[in-house]
Amino acid sequence: MNKYLAKLWEISQKSERLIIGLMSGTSLDGLDICVCKVSGDGTGTSIDVLRFLTQEYSEGLRNRILAVQSKEQVNARELTVLHSELADHYSSAILEALKSLNITSGEVDLIASHGQTIYHAPAQSQDQNNATLQIVDGDHIAQKTGIITVSDFRQKHTAVGGEGAPLAGIFDEVLFRDQKQNRLLLNLGGIANFTWLPSHKSKKEVLTSDTGPANTLINEAMQKHFSQPFDEDGKIAASGTVHSELVRYILLEPYFRKAFPKTTGQEDFQLEFIENLMEGHQIELSPEDLVATLTAVTSQSISRAFDEIIGEEAFECYVSGGGVHNLTLMQDLKDRNPHAEFKDFEELGISADAKEAAMMAFFANELVAGEGFKIPGVTKEKIHFGKISLPD
Template sequence: MNKYITKLSEISSKPKRMIVGLMSGTSLDGLDIALCVCDANDIKVKQFRSIPYSGVLRERLSGIQSREVTNTRELTLLHTELAIYYAEAVRKALMDWTVPLEEVDLIASHGQTVYHAPAQTKTDLNATMQIVDGDHIAQKTGIITISDFRQKHIAAGGEGAPLAGIFDEAVFRHKTRHRLFINLGGIANITWLPSRESGKEVVSGDTGPANTLINEAMEKYFDQPFDEDGKVAASGKVHSELVRYILLEPYFRKPLPKSTGQEEYRLKYIEELMQGYGIECSGKDLVTTLTSLTAQSISRVVDEIIKDEPFECYVSGGGVHNRTLLKELRERLTKGEFKNFDELGIPPDAKEAAMMAYFANDLIAGKGSVIPGVTEQNIHFGKISLPW
């Protein structure tokens, strides 16, 4: 028998597992690395770091991400190159944290999303693609690697996203308190967790763009990868008419659950809309307007599903550092008590990397999860790569 099959059995029998979760979002900010300890009922982040992608790497990834036509050679090369990059980053992080490789049970790698294609009609297929090969990570680190989590979601009948609702319900749902989780990555997603004792259903889904349009506008008009602290957004004016026209688009009228991606929301689309309606907007005002778009698209969905109930609100993802965006969210979500995500034992920047560790742990030692509205049976996510 392959010795790593035996090792998998031993890992699954342990009361706790040490797992390195890896996440890189559609914003192409970089690689998040979270060292987690997982058991059947809990997950704790022991160490965390984020490694920014170089300008060259971001440009290469941007050239293949969310494109209907792309360079297949570059796509193939990055599938392997990023895996080697991830493996080296994990080895260095563990060395800096003085954690021997042998003490890590699993690596959980989300990979880099290059295209997300939820069905547009009843006859369409749901599809999504994340590159970064798990075999290369396992081979370079000597650690069993779990990857490609979204494919099972689709194979079972879902859209492949968002996975956050499943994780949020399992880890953060409270017996007596209503909670709202907002994740501000390239795309924004929310999870509404009514208290367990309420008996109400969990609702989760993507609300629309979060950082993706803001970042594109910052790149074009200010030669910056993102709006640091929301300073540019704070200095401009909201073009309310443009926000209104964008929110008339069909996606914003669809009920949750739903998913979307940068394929639907690129700056070119916004500029074409502006041209069509004869709207002129400075770069500064456009960043301000797109920031408000994110807040308004989230608050509209929240108002529809929560109504008048008070709730705790936890925000994670790169957008948590955009003070202007958070300020508007607080102003619009008046029933929410905004709480510090760290109180939950997971830093807000580490949430999605920790989520990957959770799904890896669940695959190896858990009971699986139901996909709300899709499956009645429990599903396990991820594919297993052995080192040798």
């Protein structure tokens, strides 16, 4: 018998597991590394984040990923090389992190790697399949670190008929739904998504959906016009003026008229699309005004979703993802949503930045030790997410 299969069985029987969750979002801030102590399974899961850090990507590596991310045509050789090369990059980052924490590879039960989303393709018609692609090979990570690795979490979601995103609803409901208080968990990555968690006593259904762009358009504009990866603290947006007509034209696009729940990606929202829209309507903007306008698009599209799903009910709003640091965006969201009490995500026990990496640890734990989860509206049976790679 493969010794790692025996070890996997031992791990599944433990009351507590040390799992490293990895996340790299479409905004390409870097690789998030979250060292977690996970106990229990299913609705009895408990996560204690021991350490969180982000290893920023070099400009060269970020540009290589950008060249293949959300593009209709890419260099197939470069895509193939990145699939393995990024895994080596991840592995080196993990080993460095463990060394700094005085943790040996042998003490870690699992690595949980989301990988890098390259293309997200929800079905456009009933005769098509939903599809999504994440690279970063789990076998390479397992082999280089010597740690059993779980990866490729989104494929099972599409295999059973889902769109592959967002996965956060399951995690959010298990860990953060409250008995009496309505909550909404908003994630501001490249794309904005939320989980609406009405109180248990309300007996209303949980809803998870994307809303549209969060940071992706802002970041593209910042890279093109200011040679900066993002709008630090929202300072550029604050210095510009919102072009209300352009906001209105963008929010008339077909995606925003689709019913919830729905998913999207950078494939639908790229700066070129905005520039073509501006050209068609003969709109000229300064770079500052463009960033301000794209920030308003994010805020208004999210606020429209809140209005449609929640109406005037009071709720607590916890925000995670890189966009939480954009002060201009956050203030506009607060101004537009007076029924929401915006609270620090850390009050829920996990920092806003660490949430998505911790979520990967959660799903890896469930794959190894739990019964899995149903996907509302998609499956009646419980399923598990992730594929297992052994070190030999």
